[in-house]
Amino acid sequence: MREHRLQVAAPEQLGEGLVAVREGSELDVDVRIESVHEGVLVTADVFATAEGECGRCLIDIALPVEVEFQELFAYHSGEPFEFEVQDDHVDLEPLIRDAVVLALPFQPVCRPDCPGLDPETGLRLADHPELVTPEHSDPRWAALTEFQASEDEGADEASDTDLQKD
Structure with a gap:
């Protein structure tokens, strides 16, 4: 050896x-x-x-x-x-x-929480935190913002059936 x-x-x-x-x-x-x-x-x-x-x-x-x-x-x-x-x-x-x-990493980053570039100006968001918006809205998903989820009524029925089994 x-x-x-x-x-x-x-x-x-x-x-x-x-x-x-x-x-x-x-x-x-x-x-x-x-x-x-x-x-x-x-x-x-x-x-x-x-x-x-x-x-x-x-x-x-x-x-x-x-x-x-x-x-x-x-x-x-x-x-x-x-x-x-x-x-x-x-x-x-x-x-x-x-x-x-x-x-080698496929998508390397300078730090794990790197915010990237501003999509409109191309400036680094890490250097310009004032450009960071808390919520990025993609126009392709705009129609889903009006969608309201319904209440889950099936959970109560399932719990009633479980009680009857006991």
Whole structure:
């Protein structure tokens, strides 16, 4: 068993959405490599920083990315395996790339309660709280504002039937 702590540069951009780990960004990899009967078991923790923009207010953000994975690299045995030991080496790049990309948020935000942009002026609502309205009315739902819900009369009948059963 061997343990290594590596700092490597991302060989290419990892991710394509609003945030990505940029090419050349530093990846910290803590890896544990163990010899097992079937092959080489690799356990790794990867730490990186994804850069991009908030999905609500479009400001630049940097998000920490932490992923872990464990994979068995099998010795060549004639049976097909997804990952195999090649010339006494294992290639971790595809595993790291897949783990980091899958850990990136689909809709990243600068903070969980980011109010976004004002739909009329395009200004950031976090910078201009006077533009925040307590109730956003979408004109597509305007007809439903006149809808009045009826009283639920079935609840009393159900309770009467329950009393009769007891």
